[in-house]
Amino acid sequence: xxxxxxxxxxxxxxxxxxxxxxxxxxxxxxxxxxxxxxxxxxxxxxxxxxxxxxxxxxxxxxxxxxxxxxxxxxxxxxxxxxxxxxxxxxxxxxxxxxxxxxxxxxxxxxxxxxxxxxxxxxxxxx
Amino acid sequence: xxxxxxxxxxxxxxxxxxxxxxxxxxxxxxxxxxxxxxxxxxxxxxxxxxxxxxxxxxxxxxxxxxxxxxxxxxxxxxxxxxxxxxxxxxxxxxxxxxxxxxxxxxxxxxxxxxxxxxxxxxxxxxxxxxxxxxxxxxxxxxxxxxxxx
Numbered sequence: 001x002x003x004x005x006x007x008x009x010x011x012x013x014x015x016x017x018x019x020x021x022x023x024x025x026x027x028x029x030x031x032x033x034x035x036x037x038x039x040x041x042x043x044x045x046x047x048x049x050x051x052x053x054x055x056x057x058x059x060x061x062x063x064x065x066x067x068x069x070x071x072x073x074x075x076x077x078x079x080x081x082x083x084x085x086x087x088x089x090x091x092x093x094x095x096x097x098x099x100x101x102x103x104x105x106x107x108x109x110x111x112x113x114x115x116x117x118x119x120x121x122x123x124x125x126x
Numbered sequence: 127x128x129x130x131x132x133x134x135x136x137x138x139x140x141x142x143x144x145x146x147x148x149x150x151x152x153x154x155x156x157x158x159x160x161x162x163x164x165x166x167x168x169x170x171x172x173x174x175x176x177x178x179x180x181x182x183x184x185x186x187x188x189x190x191x192x193x194x195x196x197x198x199x200x201x202x203x204x205x206x207x208x209x210x211x212x213x214x215x216x217x218x219x220x221x222x223x224x225x226x227x228x229x230x231x232x233x234x235x236x237x238x239x240x241x242x243x244x245x246x247x248x249x250x251x252x253x254x255x256x257x258x259x260x261x262x263x264x265x266x267x268x269x270x271x272x273x274x275x
Binding site: 001002005036039040043044046047048049052068069070071072075078079080086090091109111112113114115116117118119120121122123 | 162165166169170172173174175178194195197198201204205206212216217241242243244245246247248249250251252253254255256
Protein backbone atom coordinates (compact mmCIF):
# COMPACT_ATOMS: atom_id res chain seq x y z
CA UNK A 1 0.00 0.00 0.00
CA UNK A 2 2.85 2.34 0.84
CA UNK A 3 4.21 2.24 -2.72
CA UNK A 4 0.74 3.04 -4.14
CA UNK A 5 0.52 6.10 -1.90
CA UNK A 6 3.98 7.29 -3.00
CA UNK A 7 3.05 6.82 -6.69
CA UNK A 8 -0.25 8.72 -6.32
CA UNK A 9 1.59 11.46 -4.40
CA UNK A 10 4.06 11.87 -7.28
CA UNK A 11 1.33 11.62 -9.95
CA UNK A 12 -0.59 14.46 -8.24
CA UNK A 13 2.48 16.54 -7.35
CA UNK A 14 4.17 16.46 -10.75
CA UNK A 15 1.32 17.90 -12.88
CA UNK A 16 0.74 20.70 -10.36
CA UNK A 17 4.45 21.57 -10.26
CA UNK A 18 4.63 21.59 -14.08
CA UNK A 19 1.37 23.53 -14.59
CA UNK A 20 2.30 25.90 -11.77
CA UNK A 21 5.67 26.67 -13.35
CA UNK A 22 3.91 27.05 -16.71
CA UNK A 23 1.41 29.53 -15.21
CA UNK A 24 4.26 31.70 -13.90
CA UNK A 25 6.64 31.31 -16.87
CA UNK A 26 4.65 29.95 -19.83
CA UNK A 27 6.60 27.31 -21.76
CA UNK A 28 3.74 25.13 -23.04
CA UNK A 29 1.58 26.04 -26.04
CA UNK A 30 -1.43 28.06 -24.89
CA UNK A 31 -4.83 26.55 -25.70
CA UNK A 32 -7.06 28.75 -27.82
CA UNK A 33 -8.85 31.30 -25.64
CA UNK A 34 -12.33 31.46 -27.09
CA UNK A 35 -15.83 31.84 -25.72
CA UNK A 36 -16.66 32.49 -22.09
CA UNK A 37 -13.82 30.29 -20.82
CA UNK A 38 -11.35 32.31 -22.89
CA UNK A 39 -12.75 35.60 -21.57
CA UNK A 40 -12.54 34.36 -17.98
CA UNK A 41 -8.95 33.12 -18.36
CA UNK A 42 -7.91 36.32 -20.16
CA UNK A 43 -9.23 38.48 -17.30
CA UNK A 44 -7.51 36.25 -14.73
CA UNK A 45 -4.22 36.29 -16.61
CA UNK A 46 -4.35 40.03 -17.31
CA UNK A 47 -4.70 40.81 -13.58
CA UNK A 48 -1.93 38.52 -12.39
CA UNK A 49 -4.14 35.77 -10.96
CA UNK A 50 -2.16 33.11 -12.86
CA UNK A 51 1.06 34.04 -11.06
CA UNK A 52 -0.71 33.75 -7.70
CA UNK A 53 -2.45 30.48 -8.58
CA UNK A 54 0.69 29.14 -10.27
CA UNK A 55 2.71 29.79 -7.09
CA UNK A 56 0.14 27.81 -5.05
CA UNK A 57 0.21 24.96 -7.63
CA UNK A 58 4.02 24.85 -7.56
CA UNK A 59 4.28 24.98 -3.74
CA UNK A 60 1.72 22.19 -3.34
CA UNK A 61 3.37 20.15 -6.11
CA UNK A 62 6.84 20.46 -4.53
CA UNK A 63 5.50 19.50 -1.07
CA UNK A 64 3.78 16.41 -2.54
CA UNK A 65 6.93 15.38 -4.43
CA UNK A 66 9.12 15.86 -1.35
CA UNK A 67 6.67 14.07 0.93
CA UNK A 68 6.93 16.92 3.45
CA UNK A 69 3.84 18.80 4.70
CA UNK A 70 1.69 16.49 2.54
CA UNK A 71 -1.57 17.41 4.39
CA UNK A 72 -0.79 21.12 3.83
CA UNK A 73 -0.36 20.43 0.11
CA UNK A 74 -3.70 18.56 0.07
CA UNK A 75 -5.41 21.47 1.87
CA UNK A 76 -3.98 23.89 -0.73
CA UNK A 77 -5.02 21.72 -3.69
CA UNK A 78 -8.52 20.86 -2.39
CA UNK A 79 -10.18 24.22 -3.13
CA UNK A 80 -8.05 24.64 -6.29
CA UNK A 81 -9.39 21.33 -7.61
CA UNK A 82 -12.97 22.34 -6.70
CA UNK A 83 -12.60 25.45 -8.88
CA UNK A 84 -10.84 23.51 -11.68
CA UNK A 85 -13.76 21.04 -11.69
CA UNK A 86 -16.28 23.89 -11.57
CA UNK A 87 -14.50 25.56 -14.49
CA UNK A 88 -14.48 22.44 -16.66
CA UNK A 89 -18.02 21.33 -15.79
CA UNK A 90 -19.51 24.72 -16.67
CA UNK A 91 -17.17 26.11 -19.32
CA UNK A 92 -15.02 23.40 -20.86
CA UNK A 93 -16.71 19.99 -20.44
CA UNK A 94 -14.62 18.33 -23.19
CA UNK A 95 -11.52 18.40 -21.01
CA UNK A 96 -13.12 17.10 -17.85
CA UNK A 97 -11.35 13.70 -17.68
CA UNK A 98 -7.92 14.91 -16.50
CA UNK A 99 -9.26 17.11 -13.65
CA UNK A 100 -11.50 14.23 -12.51
CA UNK A 101 -8.48 11.89 -12.34
CA UNK A 102 -6.49 14.49 -10.37
CA UNK A 103 -9.45 14.91 -7.99
CA UNK A 104 -9.60 11.15 -7.43
CA UNK A 105 -5.86 11.21 -6.55
CA UNK A 106 -6.53 14.08 -4.13
CA UNK A 107 -9.43 12.26 -2.45
CA UNK A 108 -7.40 9.04 -2.20
CA UNK A 109 -4.49 10.89 -0.56
CA UNK A 110 -6.82 12.66 1.92
CA UNK A 111 -8.11 9.19 2.81
CA UNK A 112 -4.56 7.82 3.09
CA UNK A 113 -3.49 10.70 5.35
CA UNK A 114 -6.82 10.83 7.22
CA UNK A 115 -5.45 11.08 10.81
CA UNK A 116 -3.88 14.44 9.88
CA UNK A 117 -7.35 15.82 9.06
CA UNK A 118 -9.16 14.49 12.12
CA UNK A 119 -8.53 17.71 14.06
CA UNK A 120 -10.44 19.76 11.48
CA UNK A 121 -13.48 17.51 11.90
CA UNK A 122 -13.44 17.55 15.69
CA UNK A 123 -16.82 18.83 16.89
CA UNK A 124 -15.50 20.57 19.94
CA UNK A 125 -16.69 23.89 21.30
CA UNK A 126 -14.33 26.62 22.47
CA UNK B 127 -10.64 35.84 25.71
CA UNK B 128 -13.40 33.33 25.13
CA UNK B 129 -15.91 36.12 24.56
CA UNK B 130 -13.66 37.65 21.86
CA UNK B 131 -13.36 34.30 20.08
CA UNK B 132 -17.13 33.75 20.28
CA UNK B 133 -17.74 37.31 19.05
CA UNK B 134 -15.41 36.88 16.06
CA UNK B 135 -16.98 33.50 15.30
CA UNK B 136 -20.53 34.91 15.34
CA UNK B 137 -19.68 38.04 13.33
CA UNK B 138 -17.74 36.18 10.61
CA UNK B 139 -20.33 33.40 10.52
CA UNK B 140 -23.20 35.87 10.23
CA UNK B 141 -21.52 37.82 7.40
CA UNK B 142 -21.03 34.68 5.30
CA UNK B 143 -24.44 33.26 6.19
CA UNK B 144 -26.20 36.51 5.16
CA UNK B 145 -24.12 37.21 2.03
CA UNK B 146 -24.37 33.56 1.02
CA UNK B 147 -28.17 33.59 1.34
CA UNK B 148 -28.27 36.94 -0.46
CA UNK B 149 -26.81 35.27 -3.54
CA UNK B 150 -29.95 33.13 -3.72
CA UNK B 151 -32.61 35.53 -2.42
CA UNK B 152 -31.22 39.05 -3.12
CA UNK B 153 -32.52 40.80 0.04
CA UNK B 154 -30.20 43.69 -0.69
CA UNK B 155 -28.22 44.90 -3.65
CA UNK B 156 -24.44 44.77 -3.51
CA UNK B 157 -22.37 47.48 -5.20
CA UNK B 158 -21.94 46.78 -8.91
CA UNK B 159 -18.29 46.89 -9.98
CA UNK B 160 -17.19 48.22 -13.36
CA UNK B 161 -14.80 47.05 -16.08
CA UNK B 162 -13.08 43.67 -15.84
CA UNK B 163 -14.51 43.07 -12.35
CA UNK B 164 -18.04 43.41 -13.72
CA UNK B 165 -17.25 41.09 -16.64
CA UNK B 166 -15.75 38.46 -14.35
CA UNK B 167 -18.73 38.58 -11.97
CA UNK B 168 -21.17 38.40 -14.91
CA UNK B 169 -19.40 35.33 -16.33
CA UNK B 170 -19.36 33.58 -12.95
CA UNK B 171 -22.99 34.43 -12.42
CA UNK B 172 -24.22 33.27 -15.83
CA UNK B 173 -22.49 29.89 -15.46
CA UNK B 174 -23.90 29.17 -12.01
CA UNK B 175 -20.65 29.59 -10.08
CA UNK B 176 -22.36 31.77 -7.48
CA UNK B 177 -24.75 28.95 -6.57
CA UNK B 178 -21.74 26.82 -5.60
CA UNK B 179 -20.01 29.72 -3.83
CA UNK B 180 -23.25 30.78 -2.08
CA UNK B 181 -23.87 27.22 -0.83
CA UNK B 182 -20.32 27.00 0.56
CA UNK B 183 -20.65 30.46 2.17
CA UNK B 184 -23.95 29.52 3.87
CA UNK B 185 -22.50 26.19 5.03
CA UNK B 186 -19.29 27.77 6.37
CA UNK B 187 -21.29 30.55 8.03
CA UNK B 188 -23.66 28.07 9.69
CA UNK B 189 -20.77 25.99 11.03
CA UNK B 190 -19.20 29.11 12.59
CA UNK B 191 -22.54 30.26 14.04
CA UNK B 192 -23.37 26.84 15.47
CA UNK B 193 -19.98 26.53 17.17
CA UNK B 194 -19.82 22.89 15.99
CA UNK B 195 -17.12 21.91 13.50
CA UNK B 196 -15.72 25.47 13.58
CA UNK B 197 -12.34 24.34 12.11
CA UNK B 198 -14.21 22.80 9.16
CA UNK B 199 -16.10 26.09 8.69
CA UNK B 200 -12.77 27.98 8.75
CA UNK B 201 -11.33 25.51 6.21
CA UNK B 202 -14.27 26.12 3.87
CA UNK B 203 -14.21 29.93 4.24
CA UNK B 204 -10.39 30.28 4.04
CA UNK B 205 -9.97 29.78 0.28
CA UNK B 206 -13.16 31.77 -0.42
CA UNK B 207 -11.75 34.70 1.55
CA UNK B 208 -8.39 34.36 -0.21
CA UNK B 209 -10.09 34.76 -3.60
CA UNK B 210 -12.22 37.66 -2.27
CA UNK B 211 -9.00 39.43 -1.19
CA UNK B 212 -7.36 38.57 -4.55
CA UNK B 213 -10.42 39.91 -6.40
CA UNK B 214 -10.48 43.20 -4.50
CA UNK B 215 -6.72 43.76 -4.58
CA UNK B 216 -6.54 43.32 -8.36
CA UNK B 217 -9.97 44.27 -9.75
CA UNK B 218 -12.09 46.21 -7.25
CA UNK B 219 -9.85 48.00 -4.72
CA UNK B 220 -12.86 49.80 -3.24
CA UNK B 221 -13.79 46.76 -1.20
CA UNK B 222 -10.25 45.80 -0.21
CA UNK B 223 -10.34 47.21 3.33
CA UNK B 224 -13.48 45.22 4.20
CA UNK B 225 -12.08 42.06 2.59
CA UNK B 226 -8.83 42.37 4.58
CA UNK B 227 -10.83 42.94 7.78
CA UNK B 228 -12.75 39.66 7.28
CA UNK B 229 -9.50 37.89 6.39
CA UNK B 230 -7.93 39.10 9.64
CA UNK B 231 -10.94 37.76 11.55
CA UNK B 232 -10.54 34.39 9.80
CA UNK B 233 -6.82 34.32 10.66
CA UNK B 234 -7.58 35.22 14.28
CA UNK B 235 -10.08 32.34 14.51
CA UNK B 236 -7.60 29.90 12.92
CA UNK B 237 -5.13 31.03 15.61
CA UNK B 238 -7.75 30.58 18.33
CA UNK B 239 -8.50 27.05 17.07
CA UNK B 240 -4.87 26.28 16.19
CA UNK B 241 -4.85 23.02 18.15
CA UNK B 242 -7.32 21.64 15.56
CA UNK B 243 -4.93 22.47 12.72
CA UNK B 244 -1.75 21.14 14.33
CA UNK B 245 -2.00 17.69 12.76
CA UNK B 246 -2.48 19.20 9.28
CA UNK B 247 0.65 21.31 9.80
CA UNK B 248 2.82 18.32 10.79
CA UNK B 249 5.82 18.40 8.40
CA UNK B 250 6.38 14.65 8.71
CA UNK B 251 2.77 13.47 8.48
CA UNK B 252 2.78 9.87 7.34
CA UNK B 253 -0.03 8.01 5.60
CA UNK B 254 -1.97 5.75 7.94
CA UNK B 255 -3.54 3.64 5.21
CA UNK B 256 -2.32 0.04 5.33
CA UNK B 257 -0.31 0.74 8.47
CA UNK B 258 -3.00 0.37 11.15
CA UNK B 259 -2.53 -3.37 11.59
CA UNK B 260 1.21 -3.11 11.91
CA UNK B 261 0.84 -0.36 14.53
CA UNK B 262 -1.53 -2.45 16.59
CA UNK B 263 0.73 -5.48 16.53
CA UNK B 264 3.65 -3.23 17.43
CA UNK B 265 1.69 -1.94 20.41
CA UNK B 266 0.84 -5.49 21.46
CA UNK B 267 4.49 -6.43 21.23
CA UNK B 268 5.38 -3.44 23.34
CA UNK B 269 2.80 -4.19 26.03
CA UNK B 270 3.82 -7.85 26.08
CA UNK B 271 7.38 -6.73 26.50
CA UNK B 272 6.44 -4.45 29.37
CA UNK B 273 4.47 -7.21 31.06
CA UNK B 274 7.37 -9.61 30.83
CA UNK B 275 9.66 -6.92 32.25
